[in-house]
Amino acid sequence: MQLVLLAAGKGSRLGVNISNKCFTKINNKCLLDYNLQMFTHCDISEIILIVGHNAINIQNYVGKNYNGIPVTYVFQHELLGIAHAIKIAQPCIHEDFIMSLSDELFINPNIDNMWKNFYTNNIDCLCGVTKDS
Numbered sequence: 001m002q003l004v005l006l007a008a009g010k011g012s013r014l015g016v017n018i019s020n021k022c023f024t025k026i027n028n029k030c031l032l033d034y035n036l037q038m039f040t041h042c043d044i045s046e047i048i049l050i051v052g053h054n055a056i057n058i059q060n061y062v063g064k065n066y067n068g069i070p071v072t073y074v075f076q077h078e079l080l081g082i083a084h085a086i087k088i089a090q091p092c093i094h095e096d097f098i099m100s101l102s103d104e105l106f107i108n109p110n111i112d113n114m115w116k117n118f119y120t121n122n123i124d125c126l127c128g129v130t131k132d133s
Contacts, residue, residue, distance in 0.1 A: 001042065001043060001044060001045060001095060001096045001097060001098060001115075002044065002045060002046045002047070002048055002092075002093060002094075002095055002096070002097040002098070003039050003042075003044045003046070003047045003048065003069075003097065003098050003100065004048045004050065004086065004089055004093065004097050004098065004099045004100070005035060005036070005047060005048070005049050005050065005099075005100055005101075005102050006050045006082060006085050006099070006100070006101050006102060007020065007022045007032060007049055007050060007051055007052075007058055007102035007103070008050050008051055008052030008053060008055075008076040008079055008085060009021050009022075009052070009053060009079060009103060020032075020053060020054050020057055020058055021103045022035075022058065022102035022103050023057070023061075024103065026105055031102060031103050031104070031105060032058070032061070032062070032102050034105055034106070035100055035101070035102050035104070035106075036062070036066050036067075038100075038106060038109055038111060039098065039100070039111065040066075040067045040069070042098075042111060042112075042115060044069050044098075045069075045070075045095065046069065046070050046071075046072060047062075047066055047069050047070070047071045047072070048071075048072050048074055048089050048092050048093065048097075049062060049071055049072070049073050049074070049102075050073075050074045050075075050076050050085045050088070050089055051073055051074070051075060051076070052075065052076040052077065052079055053079070055073070055075060058073075059073060072092050074088055074089045074092060075088075076088055082099075082101075086099065096118075114126060
């Protein structure tokens with residue numbers, strides 16, 4: 001399975017002085033790190049990192065691989081949203097994939113159950129879900 005991680009946005013609405021919004025720090029850790037680490041225990045064959053604004057900062061930070069997982073960079077020159085990002089990444093996607101945003105923070109994510117649900121139920125798409133009382 002591939003991980004498609006969107007990290008092209010500017011973050012201008014945050015009102016902080018950072019090069020990319022995925023470098024926003026929470027508890028002295030970048031959002032980008034939280035999101036990359038969330039999937040490292042999964043059987044990820046490749047990380048497709050969609051970059052745009054100040055892409056070189058992200059490339060220098062992550063490098064050619066992350067914890068032994070190869071990283072491919074796709075450049076989203078025009079920031080036209082999530083669907084556009086997936087469209088331009090499509091030539092690099094050649095197996096099932098997880099899409100995540102690099103500027104979100106998940107509290108107690110249950111990636112393992114989502115992974116299991118996806119494969120056990122032979123579904124085409126699974127969006128983040130939560131069980132509510």
